[in-house]
Amino acid sequence: MRNHTAMIQDAADGQSVAADAEFVRAHTRPGAVPFVPEVRLQMAEDAIALWEVTERARGEEGLAPPFWAFPWAGGVAVARYVLDHPELVAGRRVLDLAAGSGLVAVAAALSGAAEVRAAEIDAYAVASIGVNAALNEVAVAAELADVLDGDGAPYEVVLAGDVFYERAMAARFLPFLERAAARGATVVVGDPGRAYLPRGRFTALAEYVVPVAADLEDAAEKATTVWALRG
Numbered sequence: 001m002r003n004h005t006a007m008i009q010d011a012a013d014g015q016s017v018a019a020d021a022e023f024v025r026a027h028t029r030p031g032a033v034p035f036v037p038e039v040r041l042q043m044a045e046d047a048i049a050l051w052e053v054t055e056r057a058r059g060e061e062g063l064a065p066p067f068w069a070f071p072w073a074g075g076v077a078v079a080r081y082v083l084d085h086p087e088l089v090a091g092r093r094v095l096d097l098a099a100g101s102g103l104v105a106v107a108a109a110l111s112g113a114a115e116v117r118a119a120e121i122d123a124y125a126v127a128s129i130g131v132n133a134a135l136n137e138v139a140v141a142a143e144l145a146d147v148l149d150g151d152g153a154p155y156e157v158v159l160a161g162d163v164f165y166e167r168a169m170a171a172r173f174l175p176f177l178e179r180a181a182a183r184g185a186t187v188v189v190g191d192p193g194r195a196y197l198p199r200g201r202f203t204a205l206a207e208y209v210v211p212v213a214a215d216l217e218d219a220a221e222k223a224t225t226v227w228a229l230r231g
Contacts, residue, residue, distance in 0.1 A: 020127035024068070027053060028128075030135055033071045033103060034211040036079045038110060041101050041132050044069035047216050054124065065216075067100040068125035073210045073217065074162025074190030075100060077224040079107035081188070081206050086111035088157065088186065095119065095155035097147070097163065097173075102129030102140055104159050109138035117141045117155065148172045151179035161190040170196035177229050187229035192222040202227035 027050055028042035044050045050066045071079075082089055082104065090112035096105035099118035102125075109116045118129045118140050129142035152158045158180045164170045178201075181187045188205065191197045192212075206226045214220050 016123070017127060017130070020123050021131050023057060024124060024128045024131050028069055033076065033079070035076050035208070036071070036083065036103070036107065038083055039079060039103060039106050040135050041071060041103060041106075042069070042128060042135065043071065043101075047213060064122060066124065068120075068122060068128035069101065070213050070216060071103050072100060072162045073192035073212050073222040073224045074160075074194075075103045076161070076210045076212075077190035077192075077206070077208050077226050078104045078159055078161045078188060080208055080210075081190075081226045082107045082111050082159070084206075088188070089113040089159075092156040093117075093154060094157045094159060095147075095152050096140075097152075097158060097160040097176075099129055099142070100125055100161070102132045102142065104161050105129060105140045105142075106132055106136045106138055108157075108159065109133070109140055110136065113157075115141070115155075117143060119143050119145050119147045121146050148176045150176070151183055152176065152185055153180075153183060155180075156185055158185050158187045159189070160187075162192065162194065163189065164191055164194040164197040167196050170198075174198060174201070181229045181231045184231075189227050189229070190224055191227060192217075192224040197227075199227075202229055 089108045093115040094108040094113040096118040105118040126142045126144045133140040163173045210224045
């Protein structure tokens with residue numbers, strides 16, 4: 001039988017998740033994702049304003065931007081590719097890495113994946129993934145976890161949207177993705193021309209011109225490529 005302390009912690013964790021989900025709903029609005037209208041997400045209108053609200057809510061400064069409240073170009077491109085090529089994920093176990101809003105995870109679930117896990121290190125993102133999965137009536141297991149020291153097992157498909165935008169992040173993500181590919185997983189990423197993508201390790205699958213939030217990208221559209229990591 002589980003001890004009383006563990007039960008209290010479970011209750012506290014449940015309350016925290018519920019509070020975070022309510023925060024997500026309060027500061028975003030549901031709508032179809034541009035370029036991926038099959039998916040609906042809770043999205044914010046103003047990135048900077050939401051960022052400030054998030055820092056006040058957490059009582060911290062210097063938090064990461066609210067990646068979970070917007071469809072980023074890399075994720076949009078991967079979601080579009082998955083929906084157009086459901087055979088990539090159909091009947092397979094899928095890991096959405098650095099999942100943000102869960103856009104890619106939802107697209108995989110809609111495309112017939114047998115199981116979808118979405119990993120994030122931001123509690124608001126985990127809450128957002130749960131909210132967005134429910135909005136689209138699909139099952140996605142959202143997890144607050146840094147998985148980058150592993151190899152993504154037992155997932156057969158590893159998807160990541162836009163993870164090569166910083167040198168330090170690229171230095172952690174690439175070895176993880178290579179370990180996943182080495183054990184036989186299919187690894188697909190989306191990238192809108194970020195500086196730290198090692199293009200020589202990837203094969204281009206598709207290219208799209210993706211609408212983006214201008215206050216995040218300083219542009220209305222970004223040419224974005226979907227890449228497969230070479231095994």
